[in-house]
Amino acid sequence: MIGLDTREGERSLMQTGFGWIEVGKKTYPHDIIIHTDGSVSKRKKKVSKGMKGDYGHTPLSEFELGFLSDEKPEVVYIGTGQFGSLPLTPEAEEILSSFITVLLPTSEIIRVIEDEKRSFVALLHITC
Numbered sequence: 001m002i003g004l005d006t007r008e009g010e011r012s013l014m015q016t017g018f019g020w021i022e023v024g025k026k027t028y029p030h031d032i033i034i035h036t037d038g039s040v041s042k043r044k045k046k047v048s049k050g051m052k053g054d055y056g057h058t059p060l061s062e063f064e065l066g067f068l069s070d071e072k073p074e075v076v077y078i079g080t081g082q083f084g085s086l087p088l089t090p091e092a093e094e095i096l097s098s099f100i101t102v103l104l105p106t107s108e109i110i111r112v113i114e115d116e117k118r119s120f121v122a123l124l125h126i127t128c
Contacts, residue, residue, distance in 0.1 A: 013114070016107050018127060019127055021126050031124060031125050033123050035067075035071060036120065048089075057086065060125075062092050064123070065095045073119050075100045075101070075102065075118050075120040078101065079110065082105060082126070084105040106124050109124070
């Protein structure tokens with residue numbers, strides 16, 4: 001786990017704004033994935049870019065979710081952006097239906113993640 005500590009009086013270890021997210025003491029200028037082992041990687045949204053015309057925005061697609069079957073999280077968090085605008089393809093929704101899945105705007109979902117005790121993956125979109 002990423003060891004997020006939200007004890008009273010301490011600053012949250014996750015923050016976000018338009019175009020950035022901070023996890024621990026590291027700031028990322030791109031969408032990220034927090035894996036079940038607590039590691040952070042860049043979201044590989046290029047595999048979904050070809051669908052942008054159909055959705056008006058690069059969606060979260062099934063092509064980005066293959067790692068879930070290996071990691072087997074108890075919960076999948078999808079941060080849908082600062083304004084909640086990240087679309088999901090129907091195929092992505094089908095894959096996510098196999099997991100407890102929480103979709104919220106990124107600024108809201110990071111507060112939920114900080115209290116999570118179960119094994120989880122978080123895909124966090126940082127713009128719209």
